[in-house]
Amino acid sequence: MIVVMKVGSPETEIERVSQELTDWGLTPEKIVGKHKVVIGLVGETAALDPLRIQELSPWIEHVLRVEQPFKRASLEFRHGEPSEVIVSTPSGSVPFGRNHPVVLIAGPCSVENEEMIVETAMRVKAAGAQFLRGGAYKPRTSPYAFQGHGESALGLLAAAREASGLGIITEVMDAADLEKIAEVADIIQVGARNMQNFALLKKVGAQEKPVLLKRGMSATIEEWLMAAEYILAAGNPNVILCERGIRTFDRDYTRNTLDLAVLPVLHSLTHLPVTIDPSHGTGKSEYVPAMSMAAIAAGADALMIEVHPNPAKALSDGPQSLTPERFDRLVQELSVIGKAVNRWSQPAVALA
Structure with missing residues (x-):
């Protein structure tokens, strides 16, 4: 009410x-x-x-x-006005929201070593990104796959943050790690596999750092918004939704099905900002540019794009990662769409 x-x-x-x-x-x-x-x-x-x-x-x-079961996340709760999430970074405050320019988040799936993460941070910052993504703790389907370097990787993210001035987004898997992750991260990510880990949602809702909530692989829109409601109900108003593709019947050609229709749907249901992750959504780097441009045209508030200096040797998700050079060109391409829909403020990087 x-x-x-x-x-x-x-x-x-x-x-x-x-x-x-x-x-x-x-x-x-x-x-x-x-x-x-x-x-x-x-x-x-x-x-x-x-x-x-x-x-x-x-x-x-x-x-x-308020007729929706997700009360605080409902657009009705704010009388039809979209909210904004303002994130403090070493380079200044960055707002996420429908009345602000598109935010660019870029970086590797996993933090591998200091040289790689600092190099990537400097390259994506030069191209126009405001945040560096990088996994310290990685949930993987196989127990034998690379799980991330854990706590030591947090120190590498801190070094990249200091060198580049970028904000840091990294994932929390266990509430026991939340405090040390929050010391480094400017935004705490809850991944798709933990979207309905309600105990974890309550914990991230009880701390002050903004939260990026990824949609579960088979989650309905209502289940996703109810997960956001857990964080909001615990006291944290700074929630950013992230669509990263859902599992459908056709997995031969893309890793997931990137649901861009979710953008206008969410705009009618919730006041929360929405990020699109075309890297996980497609699983193939050659499809990332087209889906990134489509996402901006459809009203995305932010993009999360995987970038690695040598995707062929990446320890995880190499096939969906762009090279820094391709990311440079993509930002220039995105600027055309962003300016057309009045959601762009940064000058595109000049290409040689």
């Missing part, structure tokens, strides 16, 4: 209404929009009469029920 206050409502009146609702056993959350203030109500609201709330103040414009 949401309470929409009238334009110009005094702050004292907003606070008084919030306190009254708190006394009723509800949890009010103030959401400041461009023109109005909305008070979101969480708790047992099913039996509440909206007219009873309306009578609390002449400054209340109207009271609406």
Whole structure:
């Protein structure tokens, strides 16, 4: 349920209404929009009469029920206004959201050694990326596949962060590692395999770093948004969704099926920013540029693209990784689409 206050409502009146609702056993959350203030109500609201709330103040414009099961993630909860997630990086604050330029996230699947991760960071930064992705802990289907270097890789990510000024995104698999990951990461990633690890979702929701939540391989949109709801309900409002492809019946030609239709669907359902990962979504580097451009045209707020200095020798996901040179050209190509939809601010890298 949401309470929409009238334009110009005094702050004292907003606070008084919030306190009254708190006394009723509800949890009010103030959401400041461009023109109005909305008070979101969480708790047992099913039996509440909206007219009873309306009578609390002449400054209340109207009271609406949130029909979706994902309350805090619902677009209704913010009265139709998209939210933004502002992430602090060594180079400054970077906003994710529908009213901001597309954010570029790039880097290798796994952190392999210091030379490789620092080199990659410097190359993708020069091309226009604002964040470096790199796995320290890697969930793999096979127990014999490379699982990442673990805690030692976090130190390498910190070195790349210091050298490049990029923000860092890396995945958490175990809540026991969360604190040390949060010391290095500017955004904490919850991977597809952990999308419904509810204990982990509660833990990342209880800490302050923004969270990138990847869609599970077979998850419905509602299951994905309910997973986001766990993080939001635990107190962390800074959630970024990431579509990375879903499993369908045809796996002969692409690794997954990249669901770009999810962009307009999510825009109608949730206020949360949406990232597209065309690398995992296709599994083949030759398809990544086309899907990246399509994602921007469809309204993506960010792209996560795998880049490796030598994909043929990558310890994981080499076939879907771009070389730094191909990433340079891709950013230039993306700038054309980004400018056309008014979602681009960075100059494209000049190619020799």
